[in-house]
Amino acid sequence: MSKPLKENICEERLFSSIFRKYSKDLHDFLYYKFGSKLNPQDKMQEAFVKLWENCAKVPEDKAKSFLFTTANNLMLNEFAHQKVVLRHQKTKPKHSTNINPEFLLQEKEYKAKLENAIAKLTEAQRVAFLMNRVEGKRFKEIAALLDISTKAVEKRIYGALKKLREDIDEL
Amino acid sequence: MNREDLIQKWLDYNLNPQELEAFKQLEDYDELITLDTHLKGFKADTVPTDHALKEVWDSINSTHKKTNKLLPILSKIAAVLVICFGIYFYTTTLDTTANTLVSQQKTIVLPDASEVKLNAMSTITFNESDWNNNRSLYLQGEAYFKVAKGQKFDVETELGTVTVLGTQFNVKQRLDYFEVTCYEGKVSVETNIKQNTLLAGDTFLIIDGKYIATEKENLSSPSWLNHNSTFKSIPYKEVIAEFERQYNVSVEFNNLDDSQNFTGSFTHNDIEIALKSITLPLQLKYSKTDNIIKLKRE
Numbered sequence: 001m002s003k004p005l006k007e008n009i010c011e012e013r014l015f016s017s018i019f020r021k022y023s024k025d026l027h028d029f030l031y032y033k034f035g036s037k038l039n040p041q042d043k044m045q046e047a048f049v050k051l052w053e054n055c056a057k058v059p060e061d062k063a064k065s066f067l068f069t070t071a072n073n074l075m076l077n078e079f080a081h082q083k084v085v086l087r088h089q090k091t092k093p094k095h096s097t098n099i100n101p102e103f104l105l106q107e108k109e110y111k112a113k114l115e116n117a118i119a120k121l122t123e124a125q126r127v128a129f130l131m132n133r134v135e136g137k138r139f140k141e142i143a144a145l146l147d148i149s150t151k152a153v154e155k156r157i158y159g160a161l162k163k164l165r166e167d168i169d170e171l
Numbered sequence: 172m173n174r175e176d177l178i179q180k181w182l183d184y185n186l187n188p189q190e191l192e193a194f195k196q197l198e199d200y201d202e203l204i205t206l207d208t209h210l211k212g213f214k215a216d217t218v219p220t221d222h223a224l225k226e227v228w229d230s231i232n233s234t235h236k237k238t239n240k241l242l243p244i245l246s247k248i249a250a251v252l253v254i255c256f257g258i259y260f261y262t263t264t265l266d267t268t269a270n271t272l273v274s275q276q277k278t279i280v281l282p283d284a285s286e287v288k289l290n291a292m293s294t295i296t297f298n299e300s301d302w303n304n305n306r307s308l309y310l311q312g313e314a315y316f317k318v319a320k321g322q323k324f325d326v327e328t329e330l331g332t333v334t335v336l337g338t339q340f341n342v343k344q345r346l347d348y349f350e351v352t353c354y355e356g357k358v359s360v361e362t363n364i365k366q367n368t369l370l371a372g373d374t375f376l377i378i379d380g381k382y383i384a385t386e387k388e389n390l391s392s393p394s395w396l397n398h399n400s401t402f403k404s405i406p407y408k409e410v411i412a413e414f415e416r417q418y419n420v421s422v423e424f425n426n427l428d429d430s431q432n433f434t435g436s437f438t439h440n441d442i443e444i445a446l447k448s449i450t451l452p453l454q455l456k457y458s459k460t461d462n463i464i465k466l467k468r469e
Protein backbone atom coordinates (compact mmCIF):
# COMPACT_ATOMS: atom_id res chain seq x y z
CA MET A 1 0.00 0.00 0.00
CA SER A 2 1.90 3.01 -1.16
CA LYS A 3 0.68 6.23 0.30
CA PRO A 4 0.31 8.87 -2.42
CA LEU A 5 2.58 11.84 -1.88
CA LYS A 6 0.50 14.64 -0.54
CA GLU A 7 3.27 17.15 -0.89
CA ASN A 8 3.41 19.05 -4.13
CA ILE A 9 6.61 20.41 -5.68
CA CYS A 10 4.77 23.69 -6.14
CA GLU A 11 5.47 24.22 -2.49
CA GLU A 12 8.48 26.54 -2.21
CA ARG A 13 10.17 24.71 0.64
CA LEU A 14 10.08 21.37 -1.13
CA PHE A 15 11.19 22.91 -4.40
CA SER A 16 14.19 24.50 -2.69
CA SER A 17 15.15 21.22 -1.08
CA ILE A 18 15.01 19.50 -4.46
CA PHE A 19 17.22 22.23 -5.82
CA ARG A 20 19.79 21.70 -3.08
CA LYS A 21 19.69 17.96 -3.63
CA TYR A 22 20.13 17.86 -7.39
CA SER A 23 21.53 21.19 -8.66
CA LYS A 24 25.17 20.18 -8.27
CA ASP A 25 24.76 16.72 -9.79
CA LEU A 26 22.74 18.13 -12.65
CA HIS A 27 25.33 20.81 -13.29
CA ASP A 28 28.18 18.29 -13.19
CA PHE A 29 26.31 15.94 -15.49
CA LEU A 30 25.85 18.74 -18.05
CA TYR A 31 29.44 19.85 -17.65
CA TYR A 32 30.96 16.43 -18.20
CA LYS A 33 28.63 15.67 -21.05
CA PHE A 34 28.69 18.92 -23.00
CA GLY A 35 31.67 20.83 -21.67
CA SER A 36 31.62 24.37 -20.37
CA LYS A 37 31.02 26.13 -23.69
CA LEU A 38 27.25 25.94 -23.56
CA ASN A 39 27.03 27.24 -20.03
CA PRO A 40 25.86 24.28 -17.97
CA GLN A 41 24.90 26.45 -15.02
CA ASP A 42 22.39 28.42 -17.10
CA LYS A 43 20.84 25.25 -18.45
CA MET A 44 20.67 23.75 -15.00
CA GLN A 45 18.82 26.80 -13.70
CA GLU A 46 16.56 26.87 -16.74
CA ALA A 47 15.63 23.23 -16.10
CA PHE A 48 14.60 24.14 -12.55
CA VAL A 49 12.49 27.04 -13.81
CA LYS A 50 10.77 24.58 -16.16
CA LEU A 51 10.26 22.19 -13.27
CA TRP A 52 8.52 25.00 -11.35
CA GLU A 53 6.29 25.77 -14.34
CA ASN A 54 5.26 22.13 -14.48
CA CYS A 55 5.26 21.57 -10.73
CA ALA A 56 1.61 20.55 -10.70
CA LYS A 57 2.19 17.80 -13.24
CA VAL A 58 5.46 16.34 -11.95
CA PRO A 59 5.30 14.20 -8.81
CA GLU A 60 8.23 14.48 -6.43
CA ASP A 61 9.71 11.10 -7.30
CA LYS A 62 9.78 12.03 -10.99
CA ALA A 63 11.43 15.40 -10.42
CA LYS A 64 14.99 14.12 -10.87
CA SER A 65 14.23 12.44 -14.19
CA PHE A 66 12.35 15.51 -15.34
CA LEU A 67 15.29 17.77 -14.50
CA PHE A 68 17.91 15.60 -16.20
CA THR A 69 15.82 15.06 -19.32
CA THR A 70 14.84 18.71 -19.59
CA ALA A 71 18.37 19.99 -19.08
CA ASN A 72 19.72 17.46 -21.54
CA ASN A 73 17.19 18.57 -24.16
CA LEU A 74 17.95 22.23 -23.52
CA MET A 75 21.58 21.47 -24.21
CA LEU A 76 20.87 19.39 -27.30
CA ASN A 77 18.87 22.28 -28.75
CA GLU A 78 22.07 24.28 -28.87
CA PHE A 79 24.61 21.58 -29.12
CA ALA A 80 25.82 21.10 -32.68
CA HIS A 81 27.73 17.94 -31.89
CA GLN A 82 31.00 19.73 -31.74
CA LYS A 83 33.77 17.92 -29.99
CA VAL A 84 33.66 18.38 -26.25
CA VAL A 85 36.96 19.51 -24.89
CA LEU A 86 37.30 19.60 -21.17
CA ARG A 87 40.05 21.92 -20.06
CA HIS A 88 42.40 20.90 -17.33
CA GLN A 89 42.26 23.51 -14.66
CA LYS A 90 45.29 25.77 -14.67
CA THR A 91 45.82 25.48 -10.95
CA LYS A 92 49.33 24.44 -10.10
CA PRO A 93 49.78 21.26 -8.10
CA LYS A 94 51.03 21.92 -4.58
CA HIS A 95 54.20 19.99 -5.00
CA SER A 96 55.29 21.86 -8.11
CA THR A 97 57.21 24.65 -6.37
CA ASN A 98 60.55 22.91 -6.16
CA ILE A 99 60.28 20.79 -9.26
CA ASN A 100 62.72 20.90 -12.16
CA PRO A 101 61.76 22.19 -15.63
CA GLU A 102 61.97 18.73 -17.15
CA PHE A 103 59.30 17.45 -14.83
CA LEU A 104 57.10 20.48 -15.62
CA LEU A 105 57.36 19.73 -19.31
CA GLN A 106 56.42 16.10 -18.78
CA GLU A 107 53.52 17.23 -16.66
CA LYS A 108 52.32 19.53 -19.41
CA GLU A 109 52.57 16.80 -22.01
CA TYR A 110 50.68 14.40 -19.80
CA LYS A 111 47.86 16.87 -19.32
CA ALA A 112 47.59 17.44 -23.05
CA LYS A 113 47.42 13.71 -23.64
CA LEU A 114 44.75 13.36 -20.99
CA GLU A 115 42.64 16.12 -22.47
CA ASN A 116 42.87 14.44 -25.83
CA ALA A 117 42.04 11.03 -24.49
CA ILE A 118 39.02 12.31 -22.56
CA ALA A 119 37.72 14.01 -25.69
CA LYS A 120 37.85 10.63 -27.42
CA LEU A 121 35.62 8.90 -24.86
CA THR A 122 31.98 8.42 -25.70
CA GLU A 123 29.55 10.81 -24.03
CA ALA A 124 28.18 8.10 -21.78
CA GLN A 125 31.64 6.92 -20.74
CA ARG A 126 32.87 10.43 -20.07
CA VAL A 127 29.90 11.42 -17.92
CA ALA A 128 30.01 8.29 -15.77
CA PHE A 129 33.79 8.18 -15.52
CA LEU A 130 34.30 11.81 -14.53
CA MET A 131 31.42 11.76 -12.05
CA ASN A 132 33.13 8.78 -10.51
CA ARG A 133 36.74 9.93 -10.57
CA VAL A 134 36.37 13.68 -10.17
CA GLU A 135 33.22 13.98 -8.08
CA GLY A 136 33.99 10.83 -6.13
CA LYS A 137 30.60 9.25 -6.67
CA ARG A 138 30.08 5.55 -6.19
CA PHE A 139 28.65 3.39 -8.94
CA LYS A 140 25.20 3.08 -7.48
CA GLU A 141 24.88 6.84 -6.95
CA ILE A 142 25.66 7.44 -10.60
CA ALA A 143 23.27 4.67 -11.60
CA ALA A 144 20.48 6.40 -9.65
CA LEU A 145 21.18 9.76 -11.25
CA LEU A 146 21.33 8.45 -14.80
CA ASP A 147 18.51 5.96 -14.36
CA ILE A 148 20.64 3.02 -15.49
CA SER A 149 21.80 -0.16 -13.76
CA THR A 150 24.87 -0.30 -11.54
CA LYS A 151 26.29 -2.92 -13.86
CA ALA A 152 26.03 -0.53 -16.80
CA VAL A 153 27.79 2.20 -14.83
CA GLU A 154 30.54 -0.23 -13.90
CA LYS A 155 30.96 -1.17 -17.53
CA ARG A 156 31.11 2.43 -18.70
CA ILE A 157 33.63 3.46 -16.09
CA TYR A 158 35.89 0.47 -16.50
CA GLY A 159 35.69 0.81 -20.26
CA ALA A 160 36.59 4.48 -20.01
CA LEU A 161 39.58 3.75 -17.78
CA LYS A 162 40.84 1.12 -20.17
CA LYS A 163 40.46 3.38 -23.18
CA LEU A 164 42.15 6.30 -21.45
CA ARG A 165 45.18 4.23 -20.48
CA GLU A 166 45.50 2.83 -23.97
CA ASP A 167 45.31 6.27 -25.51
CA ILE A 168 47.82 7.76 -23.11
CA ASP A 169 50.30 4.93 -23.59
CA GLU A 170 49.98 5.16 -27.33
CA LEU A 171 50.80 8.84 -27.58
CA MET B 172 41.31 -11.61 -5.95
CA ASN B 173 42.43 -10.83 -9.44
CA ARG B 174 43.72 -7.54 -10.77
CA GLU B 175 40.62 -6.51 -12.64
CA ASP B 176 38.37 -6.98 -9.60
CA LEU B 177 40.71 -4.92 -7.52
CA ILE B 178 40.65 -2.07 -9.99
CA GLN B 179 36.84 -2.26 -10.21
CA LYS B 180 36.59 -2.08 -6.41
CA TRP B 181 39.07 0.77 -6.33
CA LEU B 182 36.99 2.64 -8.87
CA ASP B 183 33.90 2.10 -6.74
CA TYR B 184 35.73 3.32 -3.60
CA ASN B 185 35.01 -0.04 -2.09
CA LEU B 186 38.40 -1.56 -1.13
CA ASN B 187 38.77 -3.00 2.35
CA PRO B 188 42.19 -2.63 4.07
CA GLN B 189 43.55 -6.03 2.86
CA GLU B 190 42.35 -5.38 -0.65
CA LEU B 191 43.91 -1.92 -0.58
CA GLU B 192 47.25 -3.48 0.28
CA ALA B 193 46.86 -5.91 -2.59
CA PHE B 194 45.91 -3.08 -4.90
CA LYS B 195 49.04 -1.18 -3.93
CA GLN B 196 51.11 -4.17 -4.92
CA LEU B 197 49.78 -4.02 -8.49
CA GLU B 198 52.41 -3.13 -11.05
CA ASP B 199 50.25 -0.37 -12.58
CA TYR B 200 49.37 1.16 -9.20
CA ASP B 201 51.56 4.22 -9.80
CA GLU B 202 50.18 4.76 -13.22
CA LEU B 203 46.60 4.60 -11.95
CA ILE B 204 47.28 7.01 -9.14
CA THR B 205 48.99 9.48 -11.49
CA LEU B 206 46.02 9.33 -13.81
CA ASP B 207 43.61 9.74 -10.94
CA THR B 208 45.38 12.77 -9.54
CA HIS B 209 45.46 14.45 -12.87
CA LEU B 210 41.80 13.74 -13.50
CA LYS B 211 40.90 15.83 -10.47
CA GLY B 212 41.99 18.81 -12.54
CA PHE B 213 38.94 18.41 -14.73
CA LYS B 214 36.62 19.20 -11.91
CA ALA B 215 33.53 21.08 -12.92
CA ASP B 216 33.17 24.61 -11.61
CA THR B 217 31.48 24.64 -8.29
CA VAL B 218 28.05 26.17 -8.38
CA PRO B 219 27.21 28.36 -5.40
CA THR B 220 23.96 26.57 -4.61
CA ASP B 221 22.20 29.26 -2.62
CA HIS B 222 23.07 31.97 -5.10
CA ALA B 223 21.93 29.80 -8.01
CA LEU B 224 18.69 29.00 -6.21
CA LYS B 225 18.05 32.67 -5.63
CA GLU B 226 18.57 33.32 -9.35
CA VAL B 227 16.07 30.58 -10.17
CA TRP B 228 13.48 32.16 -7.87
CA ASP B 229 14.13 35.57 -9.38
CA SER B 230 13.64 34.21 -12.85
CA ILE B 231 10.46 32.36 -11.82
CA ASN B 232 9.02 35.46 -10.20
CA SER B 233 9.88 37.85 -12.99
CA THR B 234 8.61 35.78 -15.90
CA HIS B 235 5.67 34.17 -14.13
CA LYS B 236 4.08 36.61 -11.77
CA LYS B 237 1.93 34.03 -10.02
CA THR B 238 1.39 32.01 -13.18
CA ASN B 239 -2.26 32.76 -13.64
CA LYS B 240 -3.76 29.94 -15.65
CA LEU B 241 -6.96 31.96 -16.04
CA LEU B 242 -5.34 34.76 -18.00
CA PRO B 243 -4.65 32.91 -21.27
CA ILE B 244 -8.18 31.45 -21.21
CA LEU B 245 -9.69 34.87 -20.57
CA SER B 246 -7.69 36.40 -23.36
CA LYS B 247 -8.95 33.69 -25.72
CA ILE B 248 -12.54 34.36 -24.72
CA ALA B 249 -11.96 38.09 -25.14
CA ALA B 250 -10.53 37.53 -28.61
CA VAL B 251 -13.56 35.46 -29.64
CA LEU B 252 -15.92 38.13 -28.30
CA VAL B 253 -14.08 40.86 -30.15
CA ILE B 254 -14.32 38.90 -33.40
CA CYS B 255 -18.04 38.17 -32.88
CA PHE B 256 -18.76 41.79 -32.07
CA GLY B 257 -16.72 42.89 -35.07
CA ILE B 258 -18.68 40.64 -37.42
CA TYR B 259 -21.98 41.73 -35.87
CA PHE B 260 -21.06 45.39 -36.14
CA TYR B 261 -19.83 44.97 -39.68
CA THR B 262 -22.88 43.11 -40.95
CA THR B 263 -25.46 45.33 -39.25
CA THR B 264 -23.98 48.55 -40.50
CA LEU B 265 -23.57 47.11 -43.95
CA ASP B 266 -25.92 48.51 -46.56
CA THR B 267 -28.61 46.27 -47.98
CA THR B 268 -28.88 46.12 -51.73
CA ALA B 269 -31.72 44.85 -53.90
CA ASN B 270 -31.56 44.75 -57.66
CA THR B 271 -33.41 43.46 -60.70
CA LEU B 272 -32.12 42.07 -63.97
CA VAL B 273 -33.38 42.66 -67.48
CA SER B 274 -37.14 41.98 -67.85
CA GLN B 275 -37.53 41.42 -64.12
CA GLN B 276 -39.66 43.13 -61.49
CA LYS B 277 -39.35 42.84 -57.76
CA THR B 278 -41.15 44.12 -54.70
CA ILE B 279 -39.14 45.01 -51.62
CA VAL B 280 -40.66 45.75 -48.24
CA LEU B 281 -38.61 48.19 -46.20
CA PRO B 282 -38.28 47.87 -42.40
CA ASP B 283 -41.11 50.38 -41.80
CA ALA B 284 -43.46 48.47 -44.15
CA SER B 285 -42.99 50.94 -46.98
CA GLU B 286 -43.09 49.17 -50.30
CA VAL B 287 -40.73 49.55 -53.23
CA LYS B 288 -41.45 47.99 -56.62
CA LEU B 289 -38.37 47.79 -58.76
CA ASN B 290 -38.67 47.87 -62.54
CA ALA B 291 -36.19 46.01 -64.77
CA MET B 292 -32.46 46.76 -64.45
CA SER B 293 -32.75 48.76 -61.26
CA THR B 294 -30.97 48.80 -57.91
CA ILE B 295 -31.75 50.24 -54.50
CA THR B 296 -29.33 50.46 -51.60
CA PHE B 297 -30.31 51.27 -48.04
CA ASN B 298 -29.22 50.71 -44.46
CA GLU B 299 -31.58 48.36 -42.72
CA SER B 300 -30.38 48.80 -39.14
CA ASP B 301 -30.57 52.56 -39.17
CA TRP B 302 -33.78 52.73 -41.17
CA ASN B 303 -36.07 54.09 -38.45
CA ASN B 304 -33.80 57.08 -37.82
CA ASN B 305 -32.86 57.74 -41.36
CA ARG B 306 -35.31 56.81 -44.08
CA SER B 307 -33.09 57.31 -47.07
CA LEU B 308 -32.19 55.08 -49.98
CA TYR B 309 -30.19 55.28 -53.14
CA LEU B 310 -31.84 54.40 -56.43
CA GLN B 311 -30.43 53.56 -59.82
CA GLY B 312 -33.14 52.86 -62.40
CA GLU B 313 -36.88 52.97 -61.94
CA ALA B 314 -39.00 52.23 -58.93
CA TYR B 315 -42.47 52.87 -57.58
CA PHE B 316 -42.74 53.78 -53.91
CA LYS B 317 -45.62 53.34 -51.48
CA VAL B 318 -44.28 55.12 -48.43
CA ALA B 319 -45.66 54.44 -44.96
CA LYS B 320 -46.53 57.55 -42.95
CA GLY B 321 -43.71 58.82 -40.80
CA GLN B 322 -40.72 61.06 -40.94
CA LYS B 323 -39.25 62.32 -44.14
CA PHE B 324 -38.33 59.76 -46.71
CA ASP B 325 -35.52 60.45 -49.19
CA VAL B 326 -34.85 58.82 -52.52
CA GLU B 327 -31.42 59.82 -53.74
CA THR B 328 -30.44 59.37 -57.36
CA GLU B 329 -27.59 60.52 -59.48
CA LEU B 330 -29.72 63.28 -60.97
CA GLY B 331 -31.67 64.51 -57.99
CA THR B 332 -33.27 63.82 -54.65
CA VAL B 333 -36.96 63.16 -54.00
CA THR B 334 -38.28 63.89 -50.53
CA VAL B 335 -41.73 62.90 -49.25
CA LEU B 336 -43.60 62.39 -46.02
CA GLY B 337 -45.92 59.54 -46.91
CA THR B 338 -47.29 58.97 -50.34
CA GLN B 339 -47.07 57.00 -53.56
CA PHE B 340 -44.80 58.01 -56.37
CA ASN B 341 -42.63 56.70 -59.16
CA VAL B 342 -39.00 57.60 -59.76
CA LYS B 343 -37.25 56.82 -63.02
CA GLN B 344 -33.61 57.62 -63.36
CA ARG B 345 -31.84 56.42 -66.48
CA LEU B 346 -28.96 57.79 -68.51
CA ASP B 347 -29.60 61.56 -68.78
CA TYR B 348 -33.24 60.88 -67.94
CA PHE B 349 -34.97 61.72 -64.66
CA GLU B 350 -38.70 61.42 -64.15
CA VAL B 351 -40.73 61.65 -60.97
CA THR B 352 -44.48 61.15 -60.96
CA CYS B 353 -46.58 61.70 -57.90
CA TYR B 354 -49.69 59.54 -57.50
CA GLU B 355 -50.83 60.57 -54.05
CA GLY B 356 -49.90 63.18 -51.49
CA LYS B 357 -47.05 65.59 -51.95
CA VAL B 358 -43.54 65.07 -53.24
CA SER B 359 -40.63 67.45 -53.25
CA VAL B 360 -38.00 67.06 -55.97
CA GLU B 361 -34.62 68.70 -55.92
CA THR B 362 -32.09 68.64 -58.74
CA ASN B 363 -29.26 70.91 -59.80
CA ILE B 364 -31.50 72.50 -62.41
CA LYS B 365 -34.84 72.84 -60.77
CA GLN B 366 -36.66 72.37 -57.52
CA ASN B 367 -40.35 71.60 -57.45
CA THR B 368 -43.18 70.31 -55.31
CA LEU B 369 -45.48 67.84 -56.99
CA LEU B 370 -49.08 67.17 -56.12
CA ALA B 371 -51.01 64.07 -57.12
CA GLY B 372 -50.87 63.62 -60.88
CA ASP B 373 -47.90 65.92 -61.41
CA THR B 374 -44.80 64.76 -63.25
CA PHE B 375 -41.33 66.16 -63.05
CA LEU B 376 -39.21 65.34 -66.07
CA ILE B 377 -35.65 66.20 -66.99
CA ILE B 378 -34.11 64.88 -70.21
CA ASP B 379 -30.52 65.69 -71.17
CA GLY B 380 -30.39 68.33 -68.48
CA LYS B 381 -33.53 70.15 -69.64
CA TYR B 382 -36.74 70.46 -67.68
CA ILE B 383 -39.74 69.44 -69.73
CA ALA B 384 -43.27 70.42 -68.84
CA THR B 385 -45.78 67.59 -68.96
CA GLU B 386 -49.51 67.06 -68.74
CA LYS B 387 -51.32 65.81 -65.69
CA GLU B 388 -51.18 62.08 -65.16
CA ASN B 389 -54.56 60.42 -64.72
CA LEU B 390 -53.46 56.95 -63.75
CA SER B 391 -53.40 55.91 -60.12
CA SER B 392 -50.16 53.97 -60.44
CA PRO B 393 -47.41 53.72 -63.05
CA SER B 394 -48.31 51.60 -66.07
CA TRP B 395 -45.24 49.38 -65.75
CA LEU B 396 -46.77 47.79 -62.66
CA ASN B 397 -49.33 46.34 -65.09
CA HIS B 398 -46.59 45.23 -67.46
CA ASN B 399 -47.00 48.12 -69.83
CA SER B 400 -44.63 50.93 -70.64
CA THR B 401 -46.42 54.16 -71.52
CA PHE B 402 -44.78 57.22 -73.03
CA LYS B 403 -46.06 60.70 -73.64
CA SER B 404 -43.89 62.76 -75.96
CA ILE B 405 -40.73 60.99 -74.92
CA PRO B 406 -37.64 60.86 -77.19
CA TYR B 407 -37.61 57.66 -79.21
CA LYS B 408 -34.19 56.58 -77.95
CA GLU B 409 -35.55 56.39 -74.40
CA VAL B 410 -38.44 54.25 -75.65
CA ILE B 411 -35.93 51.92 -77.31
CA ALA B 412 -33.79 51.83 -74.17
CA GLU B 413 -36.82 50.85 -72.09
CA PHE B 414 -37.73 48.22 -74.67
CA GLU B 415 -34.25 46.74 -74.41
CA ARG B 416 -34.51 46.59 -70.64
CA GLN B 417 -37.85 44.82 -70.71
CA TYR B 418 -37.06 42.20 -73.34
CA ASN B 419 -33.31 41.64 -72.99
CA VAL B 420 -32.64 42.38 -76.64
CA SER B 421 -30.49 44.91 -78.40
CA VAL B 422 -32.08 47.20 -80.96
CA GLU B 423 -30.12 48.63 -83.86
CA PHE B 424 -31.39 51.48 -85.94
CA ASN B 425 -29.30 53.11 -88.58
CA ASN B 426 -29.89 56.56 -89.99
CA LEU B 427 -33.01 57.03 -87.94
CA ASP B 428 -33.84 60.16 -86.03
CA ASP B 429 -33.87 58.87 -82.47
CA SER B 430 -34.70 62.19 -80.91
CA GLN B 431 -38.23 62.49 -82.30
CA ASN B 432 -40.89 62.17 -79.68
CA PHE B 433 -43.00 59.10 -79.24
CA THR B 434 -46.38 58.78 -77.64
CA GLY B 435 -47.80 55.36 -77.00
CA SER B 436 -47.19 52.21 -75.04
CA PHE B 437 -45.93 48.66 -75.35
CA THR B 438 -46.68 45.55 -73.38
CA HIS B 439 -44.03 43.56 -71.50
CA ASN B 440 -45.65 40.23 -72.23
CA ASP B 441 -45.49 39.78 -76.00
CA ILE B 442 -42.48 40.92 -77.96
CA GLU B 443 -44.22 40.76 -81.37
CA ILE B 444 -47.10 42.98 -80.29
CA ALA B 445 -44.72 45.25 -78.42
CA LEU B 446 -42.50 45.63 -81.50
CA LYS B 447 -45.49 46.50 -83.64
CA SER B 448 -46.61 49.03 -81.03
CA ILE B 449 -43.37 50.92 -81.21
CA THR B 450 -42.70 50.64 -84.96
CA LEU B 451 -46.04 51.09 -86.69
CA PRO B 452 -46.73 54.63 -85.44
CA LEU B 453 -43.41 55.78 -86.90
CA GLN B 454 -43.79 53.71 -90.05
CA LEU B 455 -40.78 51.56 -89.37
CA LYS B 456 -40.08 47.96 -90.34
CA TYR B 457 -38.27 45.52 -88.10
CA SER B 458 -36.35 42.30 -88.58
CA LYS B 459 -35.47 40.02 -85.69
CA THR B 460 -32.59 37.55 -85.42
CA ASP B 461 -31.96 35.99 -82.01
CA ASN B 462 -31.56 38.85 -79.60
CA ILE B 463 -30.84 41.52 -82.18
CA ILE B 464 -33.58 43.64 -83.68
CA LYS B 465 -32.96 45.87 -86.68
CA LEU B 466 -35.21 48.80 -87.45
CA LYS B 467 -35.52 50.24 -90.95
CA ARG B 468 -37.54 52.93 -92.58
CA GLU B 469 -40.26 51.57 -94.89
